[in-house]
Amino acid sequence: MPRRSSEAHRQFSVKPAAKDAAALIPPSPTLATLQQAARSCKACDLWKLGTQTVFGEGPARARVMFVGEQPGDSEDKAGHPFIGPAGRLLDEVLAEVGIDRAEVYVTNVVKHFKWVAAQRGKRRIHKKPRHSEIEACRPWLDAELQVVMPEVLVCLGASAAQALLGKDFRVTRDHGTLMKSDLVPYVTGTTHPASILRAPDPEAREQQRKDFVRDLKKVSELIRRERKASAA
Ligand code: URA
Numbered sequence: 001m002p003r004r005s006s007e008a009h010r011q012f013s014v015k016p017a018a019k020d021a022a023a024l025i026p027p028s029p030t031l032a033t034l035q036q037a038a039r040s041c042k043a044c045d046l047w048k049l050g051t052q053t054v055f056g057e058g059p060a061r062a063r064v065m066f067v068g069e070q071p072g073d074s075e076d077k078a079g080h081p082f083i084g085p086a087g088r089l090l091d092e093v094l095a096e097v098g099i100d101r102a103e104v105y106v107t108n109v110v111k112h113f114k115w116v117a118a119q120r121g122k123r124r125i126h127k128k129p130r131h132s133e134i135e136a137c138r139p140w141l142d143a144e145l146q147v148v149m150p151e152v153l154v155c156l157g158a159s160a161a162q163a164l165l166g167k168d169f170r171v172t173r174d175h176g177t178l179m180k181s182d183l184v185p186y187v188t189g190t191t192h193p194a195s196i197l198r199a200p201d202p203e204a205r206e207q208q209r210k211d212f213v214r215d216l217k218k219v220s221e222l223i224r225r226e227r228k229a230s231a232a
Pocket residue numbers: 068069070071072075080081082083084086087107108194
């Protein structure tokens with residue numbers, strides 16, 4: 001992934017939600033009541049495709065929240081986010097930069113798996129969610145943010161970054177920039193681990209992985225500093 005140049009100081013503000021699942025959000029929500037309410041969400045048509053709603057998971061007071069695009073095939077079957085190949089790569093890199101997966105909250109901008117059947121065989125092929133599906137699901141993410149109140153929000157990949165930070169965000173150009181925001185103290189965007197796994201050749205994969213490690217190291221250093229500051 002090329003490094004950013006003179007555009008590194010570009011600022012992004014977190015965009016508000018539009019038409020959606022807002023009516024389903026329980027009063028004074030907790031993660032447990034949100035997860036329960038989201039099980040029957042029909043705010044867009046993706047509930048017809050997915051096996052189940054895959055809600056976010058992690059401690060209610062996590063300092064870091066990771067937001068991906070949508071659950072994949074394994075997540076859809078198991079009902080847990082980031083447990084398939086992309087999740088395993090995320091775990092590996094988190095361990096490498098000194099972030100404990102058990103201390104972070106992981107979720108997606110869309111909570112149902114969107115897929116099309118492979119032309120041959122039984123495979124379900126991931127399909128990118130539409131803007132309207134992301135917007136319909138957005139109240140769940142806003143509610144998760146309100147409950148967890150992370151110090152850092154990490155958008156994994158273009159779908160999450162553009163949903164939260166606007167269409168001008170380019171992962172290739174803007175990845176790893178830690179920005180202050182009014183929704184959470186810091187927000188950043190980086191590559192999606194699934195796109196590292198899909199890299200066209202081993203060199204590209206290695207380079208993307210290195211960039212991913214570098215971006216998450218910044219997050220790790222930031223939370224270490226914040227932890228020290230709050231203990232002082
Ligand atoms: N990709 C995502 O964006 N989210 C998951 O939960 C798994 C794979």
